Amino acid sequence: MADIRKAYLEDLIKNCRSYRALVERAVAQIQNDGDFHVAIGPESNTIAIVMKHVAGNLRSRFRDFLTADGEKPDRNREGEFEMETPMTREELLAWWNEGWAIAMDAIEALTPADLDKTIHIRGQGMLVIEALNRSVTHTAYHAGQIVFLVRHLVWPAWTPLTIPKRPSRNVRM
Numbered sequence: 780m781a782d783i784r785k786a787y788l789e790d791l792i793k794n795c796r797s798y799r800a801l802v803e804r805a806v807a808q809i810q811n812d813g814d815f816h817v818a819i820g821p822e823s824n825t826i827a828i829v830m831k832h833v834a835g836n837l838r839s840r841f842r843d844f845l846t847a848d849g850e851k852p853d854r855n856r857e858g859e860f861e862m863e864t865p866m867t868r869e870e871l872l873a874w875w876n877e878g879w880a881i882a883m884d885a886i887e888a889l890t891p892a893d894l895d896k897t898i899h900i901r902g903q904g905m906l907v908i909e910a911l912n913r914s915v916t917h918t919a920y921h922a923g924q925i926v927f928l929v930r931h932l933v934w935p936a937w938t939p940l941t942i943p944k945r946p947s948r949n950v951r952m
Contacts, residue, residue, distance in 0.1 A: 815866070836918075850900055
């Protein structure tokens, strides 16, 4: 059983790194920093807002991961979806990197035995493995949003991040 738990944690770490890298490779294609703040519709979030939200979520969930509620009192979730003053690329990436550093430090410190422990998010108890699955799913969802927005905003200069659409039938996996 410990081997499965160890493999789970290794796979989770690999997936977290993959989603982070996917977003970072996408946003590296943005030439105009103003594009971080373009909404494609009246109710749409910008790339900057989604990145700010993901980083805020990671910071809150994983700071003192095993010992404190995952919704920290200093988190302003609603504020993550507001940006009165546009962040610079550097400010945004610093916020992003800090959130990821907190999350990865906590995740990489977990042991297979930790997966059976109960933690709390907004007062709701759940197993560590459930919280980890919830977090990676949430992050993947928003990573897809960011990639979609970047692709939309930089088109036609978009460089595919995975196997290109047309030649995929000729690629061996």
